[in-house]
Amino acid sequence: MDSLPLSSTREYRIAKDGIDSLELHETPLNALKRNEVLVKIYSVALNYRDLIIVNGNYPAVVKDNVVPCSDMAGQVVAVSPSVTRWKIGDRVTSSFFLDHIYGELNANSFETALGGPIDGVLTQYRAFPEHALVAIPDKLTYHEVASLPCAGVSAYNALYGAVPLKPGDSVLVQGTGGVSLLALQIAASAGASVIITSSSDAKLEIARGLGAMHTINYRTTPDWDKEVLKLTNGTGVDYVIEVGGEATLGKSLASIRVGGYIPMVGYLAGLDRPSDFGNLVVKVISKAANLRGIPGGHRGHLENLIKLISVTGMKPYIVRVFKFDEAKLAFSYLAKQEHVGKVVIQVADD
Template sequence: MSLPQKTREYRLTKPDGFHNLILTEAPIRKLKSTEVLVKVHAVSLQYRDLIVAKGQYPLGQKENVVPGSDLAGEIVAVGEDVKGWKVGERVCSNFATDHIHGDVTEEIKNTGLGAPIDGVLTEYKILPAHSLVRIPEHLSYEEASTLPCAAVTAYNALLGAVPLKGGDIVLVQGTGGVSIFGLQLAVASGATVIATSSSNKKLEIAKKLGATHVINYKETPDWDKEVLKLTGGRGVDHVIEVGGPGTIIKSVNATRYGGQIHVIGFVAGLADVSQLPVLILSKAVNVRGILIGSRTQFEDMNRLISAVKLKPVVDKVFDFEHLRQAYEHLESQQHVGKVVVKVSKD
């Protein structure tokens, strides 16, 4: 088969909103010897994509960026020095293409797809072979596209530096992508999960996915006290902290002495956190920032996903031409799990 010469891709022409996402055509350059060409089948969207579109991403972004960080696709060409990959294999790329193992560095951070470098909202994507992982066999392209950011982040939090043990108690905030994966991976690993949300309908879904306890934080604003009650005063072992300044004080209150708080997002807005250092100290809590994870963690996670046949929660799938509607749906926060864009027609 002859290789494609061109790709349709989205560019953010001006970073003041996703109405500026324009579908354009670009030539596909020649592969370097260590690269592969991937036909993109599906891309999942993140909260990060919304803030990149507004030019508010705190880690920096390039001008006229191709957005999107999470793809699932198939290899259509391999560079001459590539070992271990062949045409036709189903793959995802790691979020930061150079984060292979170990801790993140400045250089690694600058290889995060869809902000400092061009991302994956394109029909064909050239990637370094070292960034690739195989898709678990039981997953579709749409399901697999949800893994690189949300799932690896949740995995790094719960099974990274201080891995949870069976019988641990995990608190997940909300029902967005990372939180839902945190719930599923925690349950798969033998932990008990407490989930919070402002929507009883969303909490019903959390229960179906295996949450033991659910708390509506609109009805129970002092949800930290409720968590302590549910844990007999002890507190939880791990918190998936996606709220940021608006929730972290309550997260510390809800955590056991010596417990783990994984700081992942800042969706709850700003708040006064001046007492936070003293609270962290007084409970000997470990607070860890999570910048997604490495390719080796992605591979480890896929083994777990394959072993328990875990199915990602896909909220809604949009086609490539209706990307802006996908962004609108994500921004509305009506979704549970992940919003996905189907790029390829076949």
């Protein structure tokens, strides 16, 4: 690869904290390094993580003036000569951690999370190492696949990364955020029964349409853990996809069966919220509970999730598509948290 088909890309960078600080830059493209592939990005999907990074509230390292966002789908437009897995024209998405290919995460791979410690994907063109990319099947759209690398892979890892979900198992998902909704859809398409909570009957109605078997409005039923026990004949569910954090973990422990699983994916209820548990250790032991931190997942999870979607026909639920120039609007829309489903930015026209 001696010359690139273009010399620069337009990309968003975070100037300082806040959505208004997002700035569009014209940045020159470097020559491709060994094993790199240049991708023209068509679709970028937003996650709650992107919002707290833009707002300066992320409890981990973020690069200065980072290009935000981790989830994209696009097409290969140039390849370094040493590249063997890809050719121009291939449709691809990328792993959330560029270097987390398989097995257990390690400290080095942690530092390759797109849109945090390294630049992300809210840009027209970006070079990726060839090992970070995953092929998109013909029948899936860019928007659908862009919905997967962060939230979808976290949901997949939560359900299949350790003791895998079996058809017939029961799953509780908290709220209708990105991870929760994709966990609902994955679990339902794999033959599990899903209970979902939300503060809004309208959102619960959407969730029911996406496969939820039971719904709980936690505004009218604040003791949702008791309702979960009632729905499971007093036994508790097999899995709780925990996204609330300190403020919900106690009720999650009350909601699982003895020996159940609590993959911990987020802390959407906020970091400053008091914990709702008494002595956590006693509860974990007496419930023989399994808690597992899920900071994302690896390329294998993404490949398996795409296979799952191809076979089952599950459709990631996209609520709204913004144009590339409307990125600030998209973030503001996300910040209101009134929507259900993925918010995506169409970077280029198909």
